[in-house]
Amino acid sequence: MNDNREQFEDEQTELLMAKLRSIQSQEKPDPKFALRLRAQLSGHMAREEKQLLTQNFNFMSRFKFAIAGAVIAAVALIAVLSGSDKVLLPGKQEIALAGEGAFGALTKVSVSAKGQGGGGGGPADAALPAALEAERSSAGFGGGSSIMPVPTNYKFVYAGEDFGIDQDKMEVYRRVKGFGSVDFNEFISQFAVQIFDAGKFGQSKLEYFRVAEDRDFGYGLNVDLKEGTINISENWERWQTPDRQCQTPECYEQYRLRPEQIPADEAVIAATNAFLDEYGIGRENFGEPMVQNYWKLDYERLSSSDKMSYYIPDVVSVVYPLKVAGAEIYDEGGNKNGMFVTYSVRVNRVSSVSELTNQRYEASAYDVETDVSRIKAIAERGGFRTWYPYSEPGAKTEIVELNTPFRGLVRLWHDLGGKWEDIFVPSLIFPIKSAADGFYGSSVIVPLVKDVLDSQPEAPIIKPMPLPGLDIPEAEVRPNN
Amino acid sequence: MGNWSNFDELYEVYLPKIYAFVYNRVRHKQTAEDIVSTVFTNIVKRVGTFREHGAGFKPWVYAIARNALIDHYRRNQPTFDIGSVEVVSGENLANGLDRALDAESVKQFLAALQPQQREIILLRIWDDLSHKEIAQILNVSEANSKVMFSRAISSLRQALIGAKP
Numbered sequence: 001m002n003d004n005r006e007q008f009e010d011e012q013t014e015l016l017m018a019k020l021r022s023i024q025s026q027e028k029p030d031p032k033f034a035l036r037l038r039a040q041l042s043g044h045m046a047r048e049e050k051q052l053l054t055q056n057f058n059f060m061s062r063f064k065f066a067i068a069g070a071v072i073a074a075v076a077l078i079a080v081l082s083g084s085d086k087v088l089l090p091g092k093q094e095i096a097l098a099g100e101g102a103f104g105a106l107t108k109v110s111v112s113a114k115g116q117g118g119g120g121g122g123p124a125d126a127a128l129p130a131a132l133e134a135e136r137s138s139a140g141f142g143g144g145s146s147i148m149p150v151p152t153n154y155k156f157v158y159a160g161e162d163f164g165i166d167q168d169k170m171e172v173y174r175r176v177k178g179f180g181s182v183d184f185n186e187f188i189s190q191f192a193v194q195i196f197d198a199g200k201f202g203q204s205k206l207e208y209f210r211v212a213e214d215r216d217f218g219y220g221l222n223v224d225l226k227e228g229t230i231n232i233s234e235n236w237e238r239w240q241t242p243d244r245q246c247q248t249p250e251c252y253e254q255y256r257l258r259p260e261q262i263p264a265d266e267a268v269i270a271a272t273n274a275f276l277d278e279y280g281i282g283r284e285n286f287g288e289p290m291v292q293n294y295w296k297l298d299y300e301r302l303s304s305s306d307k308m309s310y311y312i313p314d315v316v317s318v319v320y321p322l323k324v325a326g327a328e329i330y331d332e333g334g335n336k337n338g339m340f341v342t343y344s345v346r347v348n349r350v351s352s353v354s355e356l357t358n359q360r361y362e363a364s365a366y367d368v369e370t371d372v373s374r375i376k377a378i379a380e381r382g383g384f385r386t387w388y389p390y391s392e393p394g395a396k397t398e399i400v401e402l403n404t405p406f407r408g409l410v411r412l413w414h415d416l417g418g419k420w421e422d423i424f425v426p427s428l429i430f431p432i433k434s435a436a437d438g439f440y441g442s443s444v445i446v447p448l449v450k451d452v453l454d455s456q457p458e459a460p461i462i463k464p465m466p467l468p469g470l471d472i473p474e475a476e477v478r479p480n481n
Numbered sequence: 482m483g484n485w486s487n488f489d490e491l492y493e494v495y496l497p498k499i500y501a502f503v504y505n506r507v508r509h510k511q512t513a514e515d516i517v518s519t520v521f522t523n524i525v526k527r528v529g530t531f532r533e534h535g536a537g538f539k540p541w542v543y544a545i546a547r548n549a550l551i552d553h554y555r556r557n558q559p560t561f562d563i564g565s566v567e568v569v570s571g572e573n574l575a576n577g578l579d580r581a582l583d584a585e586s587v588k589q590f591l592a593a594l595q596p597q598q599r600e601i602i603l604l605r606i607w608d609d610l611s612h613k614e615i616a617q618i619l620n621v622s623e624a625n626s627k628v629m630f631s632r633a634i635s636s637l638r639q640a641l642i643g644a645k646p
Contacts, residue, residue, distance in 0.1 A: 011536070012638055017606055019587050024607045025508065029500040037521060038492060044525045246507050 032214060044329045093285050093359040095173070095325060102364035103174050103423065106451035108415035152436075153397045156380045156444060159433050160404030164372060165448065169365040172449060173324050173409065175422040176360035179227040184317055214238065217381060228360075232353040237474050243314070257312045259299065262345060265291040268316045272341040274349040285359055286320035286338055297440065314344045315351060324361060324424050327409045333383050334429060334443030336413050361424075368426065368448040375446050379430050383444035384410075384456065401433035410445050412452070425449050489537075492521075499546050502608050506550055516553055520546045540617035543610065547618060590640040598633035604629055 019293040205226075210233040212220040222231045243255035263271075269289050276283060299310055322329040322338030344351040369375060378384070379402055405428035414421040430444040447453060498518055504513040525546050591599055597619070604610045604618065610624040619626070 013634055016587075016634065016638055019612075020591075020602065020606045023587060025501070025505050027501070027504045028516070029496055029509070029517070030510070033494055037496075037514075037518055038489075040518070041488075041492070041521055041525055046524055085532070094578075 012088070036214075043297075043471070053417075078125050080216075093324070093361070094360055095361045095363050098362045098364040100169070100365045101170060102362065103414065103421065104416075106172065106366065106414060106423070106425070106449055107207040107455040109424075109455065110413040110415060110420070133396050148205065153395055154382065154400045154435075154439060155397050156400050156402055157380055158380055158430070159401040160430070163405060163428075165368060165370040165375075168368060170368045170426040170448060171363040172366050172426065173361045173363050173424040174414075175357065176228070176362060177358075177422065178224075178226045206208050217349060228358040232356070234351050239347070239351070243346065247401065257314055257345060259312060260462055261311065262316065263343075265293070268343050271343055272318045272350055275341070276353075281356065284322065287323055287336070289318050289320045289341075290336065292317045292319055292335075294440070296433055314345045316345060322355075322411075324409055325363070327426075329424060330408050330410050330427070330443070330445060332410055332412065332428060332445055334383070334441055334445050357422075367450045369450050369453055374453075375428060375448075378446050379405075379428075379444050383430070383446055384427075386421075397434040398439065400435040400439055402430040403433040405430045405446070410447055412447070425452055489530075495542055496521075498608070499542065502543065502546055503550060505603070505607055507553070512553070514547050516546075520549045523549070528537070537614065537617060540610075540614045543614070544618045551561075586641060590637055593640065594633055594636060598629055598636070601626060601630045602633050602637070 072307045099211040139307055146389040172481040207226040208224050209224070210220055210222045212218060214235070216238055218235045218238045220233045220235045222233060243252070246252045248256065249467040252420070268291055272289065273283070293316075295313055299307060299312070302310060319336050320341065329337045339353075339356060340354045341350055343349070374405045408429045412423055414423045414424055425447045426449065427445050427447040430446070432439070432442055432444070491634070500513060500517050503516045503520070504510070504572070507513050507516065520542075524542060527545070588597070594602070603616060604615050605612070610618070612623050612630070615621075615626045615630075616623040622628075
């Protein structure tokens with residue numbers, strides 16, 4: 001009897017355990033998750049053993065990337081090649097003093113952004129609002145906006161206080177690019193490459209890589225090892241909002257934004273600040289952020305009917321002005337320059353961060369222009385940018401008044417014959433005091449370094465193209481002085 | 482554990498086990514992934530500790546996973562919510578206790594057990610751990626683990642029989 005009872009209880013226990021097993025989930029880990037986690041762990045292991053990545057640029061740990069282990073290995077190799085005591089991406093600014101004229105003659109300086117200003121540079125560029133591009137091509141010179149302008153010549157007149165240059169030498173800063181590179185042979189040797197002989201490229205260096213988050217509204221991280229820059233951008237495949245599926249005008253019209261849908265500047269800046277803080281991107285090397293609302297300058301001047309058809313950009317661009325040695329950076333158009341963060345109005349989140357660079361610089365003293373009359377003359381020509389006056393009979397002339405200048409640094413690119421150096425040149429920035437409607441731009445820039453000023457051509461002589469059969473005489477047009 | 486060269490093999494073995502351990506207790510994919518990520522990150526960081534103490538690797542890993550779950554519960558919910566357990570199979574077995582063995586009943590009475598009893602049952606039946614391993618994870622003796630398991634099963638069986646319609 002007792003045996004039967006025990007057997008019965010055993011059978012019941014077996015049944016019970018079977019039922020308990022039946023309510024257990026058979027869920028398996030997602031293979032993508034497994035790969036992603038494995039890659040993350042490789043990074044942790046590398047850090048445990050080699051103490052690689054800096055604490056200051058800790059935003060990379062916030063990303064859940066589908067990073068192949070080999071990419072992390074590449075980063076590990078960079079550290080090994082660079083020396084284990086070197087920081088790869090220091091957040092704290094470091095300036096090393098070099099001798100006078102250490103960067104050579106600064107006679108080949110680009111006056112237009114090579115592509116790294118304003119978020120437009122790098123192999124995988126951050127999106128630049130169309131309105132911002134329009135602004136950059138037209139500032140102060142009457143063209144390039146979405147409205148067909150009347151040909152307008154601007155006559156710049158200095159209306160500020162007396163000023164002087166009390167130094168004959170000033171520091172030019174040069175950004176130290178890159179943080180080493182990875183020997184391609186060591187990198188590729190981890191893989192079995194079958195479609196070509198990888199050994200043929202044995203002397204190559206890994207200069208750039210991109211990784212992406214495979215999730216809705218995930219980001220891509222574009223790392224340029226050679227330039228020493230990082231851009232964060234949309235992983236386009238995972239940012240497919242309905243407006244991006246449009247094929248017809250009706251569809252585009254349906255998703256057109258209205259001005260009231262654009263958040264206030266304060267709200268956008270709060271969101272971009274929060275993003276930077278969340279991702280550990282330090283703001284200590286930047287000045288107060290500001291929203292670039294160039295499209296509003298056009299929009300406000302439109303008639304009601306034209307406003308109805310005006311394209312309002314769906315991203316808001318915020319510039320965080322870079323500071324080098326405490327001075328804010330400008331581009332040659334007089335706009336603040338530095339790190340750019342774009343905010344998508346459609347999905348209410350940051351869509352890109354561009355111009356995250358290492359903060360290592362060298363400083364070298366160069367001769368500066370002290371002749372105030374020459375500086376004023378250049379300012380009253382419109383400053384450093386090339387100026388092409390209109391010669392049409394219908395062109396009008398508008399006065400632009402310039403205010404007392406202040407000192408700042410202008411970001412330029414020094415051409416070394418196919419290689420470009422990122423330099424920051426001491427300059428005078430003349431704020432626009434008053435200007436007619438239609439004038440774009442907030443300031444006029446005059447670099448002070450003699451090499452740079454002396455190498456810039458005078459404003460060109462423009463001859464109108466002769467029109468055969470119309471008997472229009474050629475005429476020479478010279479710029480106003 | 483030696484150097485990292487055998488980590489891949491260990492990862493392949495333990496990821497599904499730890500994932501199952503966690504998922505069965507949170508029943509939410511994203512939460513499970515987050516907790517599992519934490520578990521393996523802690524494994525990598527603490528592997529030096531494991532070497533020093535010389536405990537069995539498997540119970541050491543499960544102990545890290547258990548602690549991660551406890552941390553999750555503290556942040557999000559104070560107790561294991563058996564109600565979140567989905568009924569994977571609605572199968573009702575035939576006769577006697579069988580008729581009482583519908584999944585809902587099992588869930589209800591499992592939830593009514595003392596927490597440590599419930600934990601031992603699930604570690605034994607869901608995670609297929611031996612009493613020696615359970616003892617190391619819960620920091621009890623192997624004998625205690627066996628006794629608690631036996632009592633828990635008996636309580637569960639009696640409760641289900643008593644509830645039989």
